Amino acid sequence: MPEKSEPPGTASASVVASASVAKKGARQRRVTITDVGTAAGVSTSTVSRVLNGTARVDPELARRVQDAVAELGYRPNAAAQGLARGEAGAIGVLVPDLSNPYFLDVLKSVSAVARSNGRRVMAMESDEDATSEHELAEDLMRCCDGVLLCSPRMNRAELVDLSMRGHPVVLVNRIVPGLSLPSVSVDFYGGMTLVCGHLTQLGHRCVAYLSGPEASWANAERIRAFDAAAAFGVDVDVTVIPCGHTARHGYAAADAVRDSGVTAVVAYNDLVALGAVTALEDSGLRVPEEMSVIGCDDISLDDLPSSRRLTTASLARDELGRQAAQTLEALMAANGDTEPKLIPMELRVRHTSAPPAVPAH
């Protein structure tokens, strides 16, 4: 046991004084639980007890401990707690793109749930890159009690790999048959079905779909919906145009849309749709009179002018985040609720969809 160590501040020193001195001096030794114990004249276990409420402690001792804590400005070291307790007190969230307001809302509600459970949240962004995604996910697993994988682009094998670590992971917006990972996803298939219905009812027969990232499950689901429409005998012809996931991508794809001779275009998401609208209008085409444009995600914030303009498939993003976080929480509590959850979408008809200029006869 070290005898020579002198606590960085005696019980009689004021917090301010000791701290300000420390600030300027050489990198001071952090105040530890031992310092508190010494100052309060109790053992470290007692300090730990009063701080965590783990067991009953004599009120008098408790007071002395709290005083010492205040006096010394003691803050438990998170790493040490994590090591001793065997849990990090944090959950990780991995998203493909932090710039997308969509994920922000998810992050926000996840964050709220996590906090209410006394957990911090660690956010990472994969930049739509499947390779880095796997690494980042591994890294998150190393420092978090559980991980939320949002719209993961990684392949099935990598997902299987992660699922076998025996570490709580839940998938958001991705359903992989046969995988033992719980998942919470938006019903994009249902959403696009609504969009199809809307367009055909307006009289559109030739529609383009601005396709998102190749590896996106959400993208595949949307396409699956179009295919199904055709299979069900719906009289609509869908041209898939490779595009991307940002407004810039949508902007760049506008020419291809014009050239394809369609009367309406469905975009991978609202960002793409807004980019397309801009480009289309720039080129002199009127939306929706000459070209209907439909988005997905209903990304705009409440009361925004743009939010009222774009016809889109909408969902409760906060609900998505909340359910995802709760599912993860349940998983960490060892309750394996592996049923995939689906969040429904609604069609939001606004100002960018209308009957085609030249209706099909």
Place this chain on the structure above:
Amino acid sequence: MPEKSEPPGTASASVVASASVAKKGARQRRVTITDVGTAAGVSTSTVSRVLNGTARVDPELARRVQDAVAELGYRPNAAAQGLARGEAGAIGVLVPDLSNPYFLDVLKSVSAVARSNGRRVMAMESDEDATSEHELAEDLMRCCDGVLLCSPRMNRAELVDLSMRGHPVVLVNRIVPGLSLPSVSVDFYGGMTLVCGHLTQLGHRCVAYLSGPEASWANAERIRAFDAAAAFGVDVDVTVIPCGHTARHGYAAADAVRDSGVTAVVAYNDLVALGAVTALEDSGLRVPEEMSVIGCDDISLDDLPSSRRLTTASLARDELGRQAAQTLEALMAANGDTEPKLIPMELRVRHTSAPPAVPAH
């Protein structure tokens, strides 16, 4: 030394097999560095060395270690590393509101800088609440090597308190004279000066300002700019209308704007401005013909239609985040660069500002 412990997988067992067994069985013991050492027939220090590249190791031993790592699926425990190394490998970012795209962009660029320095980022949101903000900041300091406080609402005393912890903290969008914390901020004062100039040149004399959160330094800076304009003899009368920071707030404040008899309104930020535009147009007023509306932050994403509509004061948000992160990094490396950095704003004249309907004679 424990003799009876049996590693969760022998060196000859495949990763898949051992992992899948573990998944279903009782909560398995995590693979530790000791297991790896045993499997590879070396000491834990050697394992540590090859994993961290801390020192030269015999190639043969290194290979055995790497094989064992792969075989056992070993991942270092982040908490243990943090404790042993004395650093968490993460930085914390505290923002008032995660829903605001403004902070998203900051978070994104901060995140990029952090990652390139091998650090994770922990994000927290204070919900514009000064009280929780202080607590959250403390919590972040416990588990991160450094903290970025974005647009902090807490009072000076609390800031002083944090600054005395001898823990790296940098302020973003807040400058507190006499405080020994580095800061990186947007030059809102300069930005609003540009806006004032633009409006007076257009001929506006009566202008309203939709004021943001009371505790917001950015808000105070904007108001300071208006005051200064008056002081400099600029012929403009500014009415300050208490409002808020969201689109909804802006929407709700539109009536007050109309009643105030002004010909132009400057909003706390773009969200508020967009809300105001929506409400104004809903009430039959034409923007900008009958009312000019100017925002701040240039929040919209590239190529978005709305981004081309709103006249606003713009800045390079990624630059803000990058500089903030770099300043923090420098601070953590013990380089005290306490000079407050200022990011300039530019006026972005778009479609929501025009001369007043009834020009001043």
Place this chain on the structure above:
DNA sequence: CTGTTAGCGCATTCAA
């Protein structure tokens, strides 16, 4: 170049 020995700061047994 490698193994042995100590802690890092805290929670938690186990006795008292």
Place this chain on the structure above:
DNA sequence: TTGAATGCGCTAACAG
């Protein structure tokens, strides 16, 4: 109720 002892998993002196 309390304190002493032990270990969480890893890194870093220190010897060899």
